[in-house]
Amino acid sequence: MRELKYILKNLGIMIVLTGSIVFFIFYIYFPFKTNHGDTITVPNLVGINIEEIDDFLSDRDLRYEILEDSSYNSKLPPFTVLQQNPSENEKVKENRKIYLTLNSSIPPKIKMPNIINGSVKNAQLILNSYDLKLGDIKYVPDMARNAVLKIYLKGDSISENELIDKGSVIDLEVGNGLGNQIFDAPDLINLDLEEARFTIIGSGLRLGNIIYEDSGYFYNKNLDEEGNEILEKFWAEPGKVFRQFPENSAKVRIGRKVNLWIVSDAKNETNQ
Numbered sequence: 001m002r003e004l005k006y007i008l009k010n011l012g013i014m015i016v017l018t019g020s021i022v023f024f025i026f027y028i029y030f031p032f033k034t035n036h037g038d039t040i041t042v043p044n045l046v047g048i049n050i051e052e053i054d055d056f057l058s059d060r061d062l063r064y065e066i067l068e069d070s071s072y073n074s075k076l077p078p079f080t081v082l083q084q085n086p087s088e089n090e091k092v093k094e095n096r097k098i099y100l101t102l103n104s105s106i107p108p109k110i111k112m113p114n115i116i117n118g119s120v121k122n123a124q125l126i127l128n129s130y131d132l133k134l135g136d137i138k139y140v141p142d143m144a145r146n147a148v149l150k151i152y153l154k155g156d157s158i159s160e161n162e163l164i165d166k167g168s169v170i171d172l173e174v175g176n177g178l179g180n181q182i183f184d185a186p187d188l189i190n191l192d193l194e195e196a197r198f199t200i201i202g203s204g205l206r207l208g209n210i211i212y213e214d215s216g217y218f219y220n221k222n223l224d225e226e227g228n229e230i231l232e233k234f235w236a237e238p239g240k241v242f243r244q245f246p247e248n249s250a251k252v253r254i255g256r257k258v259n260l261w262i263v264s265d266a267k268n269e270t271n272q
Contacts, residue, residue, distance in 0.1 A: 042098065044088040045081045050102060053081070063097045070104040074131050074167025078105035107165040114160040115148050120174055121202035123148050127170055135169040137206065139255040145177025146204040146254075176204065176254040185258065187248040188241050189218050190234075193262060196241050200258050208257030212264040216242030238265030 040060060048056060050066070057064050071082050083101040086092055113130050115123040124134050135152075142149060150173035151158055158164065186203050188196045193210070200207050219231045236242035243261035246252050 039091040040094055040096070042084075042086050042088055042090045042092055042096075045084045045098065045100065046088075047076055048081050049077070050079045050081070050100075053100070057098065061094045062092070063095060064100055065097055066100050066102060070102050072104045072107050072131075072166055074107065074133070076103045078103055107167050109163045110166050112151070112158055112160055112162045112164050112170075115151065115172075116160065117144070117147055117149075119146055119202065120148065120172065120204070121198055123172060124198070124201060131166050132164075133167065133169045135171040137172045137174055137201070139174050139176040139204065142175030143177065144175040146202070147175045149173045149175055174204070182251050182253055184249045185244070185246045185252045185256075188244045188258070188260065189248065190236060191241050192239050193241070193260070196244075196260055204254045205252065206255060206257045208259040211259070211261045213242075213261055214264060216261060216263050218242045236263045238263050 040062060042062070043056070043060065045053065045056070053064055073082055076082065080103045081100050082103045085099045086096070110130060110132075113126050113132075115126050118126070120137060127134050140149065152171040152173070153164055153168055155171075183203075185205070186199050188199060191199065197207055215235065217233055217235045219233055221229055222232050224230050239262065241260050241262050245259045246256065252258075
């Protein structure tokens with residue numbers, strides 16, 4: 001009987017000790033070593049210059065490593081962050097390393113896409129997809145109204161498939177349509193700036209002055225219950241065109257500048 005009590009007593013002591021050790025390891029030691037439950041939200045680093053990264057991340061208890069592979073984006077300055085891993089808003093442990101891809105200082109060479117004989121609007125879309133920028137548009141006498149006739153880089157004529165720097169500014173020589181030079185101005189009311197710009201360029205016109213106002217309104221023609229034509233007043237939303245000159249349907253010539261009045265908002269105020 002004594003031996004059984006002795007065995008049970010030692011067994012109990014062993015169970016208590018084992019339980020204590022397990023509790024200490026999994027609920028005290030491991031959480032302390034791994035900062036269990038303590039995470040850091042990864043900040044957005046895209047667009048930040050590499051010279052600012054060290055202080056920016058050290059203040060947040062994070063490290064970084066720059067990958068050898070680089071890429072290029074003409075919209076960002078050289079040596080700024082293009083990509084990051086982990087990405088923005090991910091939860092990571094303290095002292096986690098963030099892997100960064102930088103914007104190259106030397107733009108890569110690409111082949112000039114084919115935009116000859118296409119419309120100006122189509123040319124703008126293609127140039128944008130190749131990370132090229134639309135520069136000046138010069139209208140010259142030609143039966144092909146609003147068609148791209150020649151393309152220029154820094155004043156020199158270039159052709160399809162010619163190697164150029166990514167991000168280059170491309171100037172266009174465009175046909176004015178000759179006998180069809182006079183036409184109705186497009187309706188730009190209630191469009192945002194980018195939509196209006198595309199419509200203006202696609203119509204063979206040029207964007208003139210942009211005037212921002214705190215508020216603005218326009219009129220639309222509608223029919224009442226008796227079929228009479230009435231004018232209804234509408235207040236334009238922020239970022240929308242509420243006035244244009246020349247007005248909608250006014251007779252204009254190819255290359256004419258169109259001035260826009262737009263209701264200001266936070267976005268277009270920063271772009272002024």
